[in-house]
Amino acid sequence: MPESTSRANSTSDSEALQKLLHPRSIAILGASDNPTKLSGRPVDYLKRFGFAGRILPVNAVRSQVQGLSAYRSLDEIDGDIDLAMIMLPAERTADAVRACGKRGIPAAIVGASGFAEVGGEGTMLQRDLKAAIEESKVRVLGPNCLGMIASRDRAVPTFSSALDEDVPLLEGPVAFLSQSGAFGGFVFNAAQNLGIGISHYLNTGNEVDLSVAELLDGLVRTDQTQVVLAYLEGVTGGRRLLEAARQAHERDKPIIAVKVGRSAAGARAAQSHTASLAGEDAVFDGAVRQYGVLRVDGPESMLDAAQVFATGRRTRGRRLTSLSVSGGAGALMADAAAAHGIEVRAWEESWQRTMAAAIPAYGSPRNPVDLTGTLVAEPDILRRALRVAVEHPGTDMIAVLLGCADNCAGQLIDAVAEAHMSTGRPLVVVWTGGSGRPRQRLRELGVPCYTDPAQAAAALGLLADYSLRAALPAPQRPADIDTDAARAVLAGARAAGRVQLDEHESTQLIAAYGVPCAAAHAVGSAADAVAAAAELGGPVAVKLLSDRIGHKSDIGGVRLGLDDADSVRDAADDLFRIARGAGVDDARLLVQRMAPPGTELIVGTKRDPVFGPVVVVGLGGVLVEALADSQVAVAPVDTGTARRLLLSLRGSRLFGAVRGNPPRDVDAAAEVIARLSWLAADLSDHIAELDVNPLLVGAQEQGALAVDALAVLTDVHDTE
CATH class of the missing domain: 3.30.1490.20 (ATP-grasp fold, A domain)
Structure with a gap:
């Protein structure tokens, strides 16, 4: 799990971060003349990919490195240096950072491994590196990291094998942060192959200084980045991460995250039910969802989503019009869409007649629209059908399902491109089989393209979730709290x-x-x-x-x-x-x-080591762990957020009229949750865990009543 140095965010820190992201001069300490060696790759990449700034190799024994003038030390270099790439052994790294500080270099990348990730002496070396960072005020990415790829500036201070081949370095609005170096390189390469333009790729390594949270914050504040992808293995400074997410939310810049560890053991159960319900992953999941981060299960899902978000389009609703060359494919798309909350509604009769005039008589104009296999012989059918779909007022998103058809692919691609340019609504293509060249061409034209309806549906579901997201919570402390x-x-x-x-x-x-x-x-x-x-x-x-x-x-x-x-x-x-x-x-x-009967909930609070005080809501009673139906949010929350937590429970139908019972008073339960979240926030130094179990939720307008409660205090030494 990464380690992060706590330091205040200042103007100089912000400037240093911008120098890292947009360097005009890069010194490579320990640069090798051999372009195949790890310490020679950064120089080779910077030359090969056309970095327009100054490339400054530092080598104590050579006057030239890979055809460039080399310097014995930083002191020999004239002018400002924006960024240093330190390619020296771990035991020499701290002194190199101190030298960067004396030279006035604001930011550095440390590539060496052999620090805290290996334990023993490496832990001591990392402590020395932290001390050097504090002394020098140099902002450091790493150690144990592959560096950075900034496509627009062709700034590639990295030794990642992702650049071994002559990849095109497609520039685009998507930034990618990864705590894993090698795996991050794989994902970067896959994104380029899918035609996803990357503004920046940064590997954070051990995060001895710069963390994912701070880099996220820096990236979302720039015009160049409109979407951020993140691959996480652990999180420190949870509240800072959420502040970065808030900035992204307010700027309409989605963060799409993969975090490993869903199956890791949860927090210690102690005396409280809350601890068993709010394990590490559950807290992360609830916290990032609360702040609008889109969590996906793996890199393929992340890149699927990146395609549709990179267009910059949003949807006004969840209604999908599906146009397919195959009735079976249309049915698959409808099923997949339903699984992600996307509606494939039958069109109104008047619009069905309009669509029927554009497609073969034996096709189906209902939605899903079956264009039939005749499309292969008459590709113009797709153009006519798309024009109708674009005009249809009840269409929020469009999916086109095609297959093989390489012989007429050019005309089909032209029809899709014409429709895509004519509307601001999200439009995706599922093209199954064939040579793959039509998919590549569509992606070059900025049209998201997939091989499976399930991929497209999942991406559109995330887009709808984000487009229709609620405002971030603005909790107001109740005035009657004592x-x-x-x-x-x-x-x-x-x-x-x-x-x-x-x-x-x-x-x-x-x-x-x-x-x-x-x-x-x-x-x-x-x-x-x-x-x-x-x-x-x-x-x-x-x-x-x-x-x-x-x-x-x-x-x-x-x-x-x-x-x-x-x-x-x-x-x-x-x-x-x-x-x-x-x-x-x-x-x-x-x-x-004895309390009147009601639906039993558990409402708990916990002090999480990463995100601080959190509130937990679940179906309660004596079977609370067996049901394992709970939601988590960072405290404090407002009643709107509390209500969404309740309605997100798998058993939320119990709040409605079930088997003759009247609907439950969800508003009263939400008020209790909000108040307990303020208790968690106010008293987090004193309360480790709190259970209210059960909270009985009565019929509508009959309120909610706490029947049992248990509070576990923090260790007295933690409050000193």
């Missing part, structure tokens, strides 16, 4: 040396944030339990109350629906006996008025 009361509860537990609140204290804590809680009294004897039940009235629940018992139901520590004094007394005696059997001699009881 932070002093909440802190008093925490202070009492701290004074007693405890790291967990009992249910009564946990309820007091959330009540201070305006969360409605079931009426209850804490008691120390069976007699007091009987009195409390009489005061509360109606059926009651009696529960064990101890900060040393996390999940009471696991040991039979809960009795429900007690409606007379004898049953309350018997339950109390039995629960005290269970507590003593569990080694808890000072247990108390909580007597609680």
Whole structure:
């Protein structure tokens, strides 16, 4: 996992980042005269791909490197140097960075490996490198990285094998950041082969200084980059990543990310359900979705999406018109579209008649539109049909499905290109089989082209998700929150040396944030339990109350629906006996008025080591882990975000009218989630985890009620 140095973002940092991304002069320290060696490749690439700036090889023993004048040290070079590529062994790298600082070089790329990724002495070398960065104020990409490819400027300070062949270096609006060097090179090469123009490719390596988050921020602030692809293996500085995502969201610049580690073990389960629901990957997934980042499963999906986003087009809705040479292909496209929330609606009868006039009589004008195999003999059918599709007011996106047909490919391509130029709506082609040359030509013309309807549907689904995305949250802190009361509860537990609140204290804590809680009294004897039940009235629940018992139901520590004094007394005696059997001699009881029936949710909070305080929402009750139906967001959230979390649950249909039950009060549940998210944000130094389970959501306009709560405190040393 990458390591990142914490440093303030300043004007000089911003300027250094721009020098890295757009250098006019590049010094290569340790440059070799042999263009096949790793230390010789940067010079060879800069020459071969036509870098227009100054190429400055530094070699202590040679006066020339690959036909260029070489320098024994940086001090021999006249004029400004924007960027240094350090191709020296790991043990010499820190001193080289210090030399860059003395020479006034704002940015450097460190290619050497042998740092913290190998452990042992490498860890010490990385510490020395960090110290050199802090001393010199040079911004560093790497170490253990392949460098950068900036296509527009032909600035290629890299030794990546992705440039071994004479690739065209297609310039375009897509930037690509990768924490993996070799794999990143593979993806860059694949993007070029697909005709995707890349503005920048950067490999971040160990991220001892510059991180993906800071580079993202720098890229989205430039006019040259309109789309960012990211391949991630780990994340540090989560809040900074989200700030970069916010900037991208506001500038309408999509970030499409692959992050490995979906199957990694989640966070330690501790006493809380929340920890098991909010593992590392779940938090990342929820956080980036909240800020509009599009997460995909792998590089092929990322490049499929890049094709459609590189056009710069957006969609006004999710309605797709599909034109196909084959009825079967049209059906495949409709099924694939439905899987991604894309609608293939039958056209209105008047528009069907218009389409019918453009296609063979035995075709289908309904949508999917079947152009029939006659298209191969009469390619102009496609031109006529596309003109109708472009004019159709209920079409948000267009997909054209073709196959083989190399003999008439030129006319079909011309028809597609004409339609593509005539509209601003997204238009994609699925061309299956054949030589592959038609796909290449369409991509050269800026038309996204795929071999499988599923690829096209997934890309269009992402485009629709992004185009129709909600505004970023702007949470407003409720005015009636009583932070002093909440802190008093925490202070009492701290004074007693405890790291967990009992249910009564946990309820007091959330009540201070305006969360409605079931009426209850804490008691120390069976007699007091009987009195409390009489005061509360109606059926009651009696529960064990101890900060040393996390999940009471696991040991039979809960009795429900007690409606007379004898049953309350018997339950109390039995629960005290269970507590003593569990080694808890000072247990108390909580007597609680039974809540009306409702849909059970869990709402929890957790302090994540990368993203800070987060809120977790899921279907609750005793089967919460078995259901594993939850969503995560970074705290605080507004009620709109909270509502979207609820409606994103797989079981969200339970909030509607199901089996005669009335719809649930989703707005009340969203209000509770928002309030608990503020608790997480305000008290993140003190609360490690908090469960409200269950939160009972009643019928519409009947509210939501917290029935049980459990708070686990942070280690006292973490708050100092």
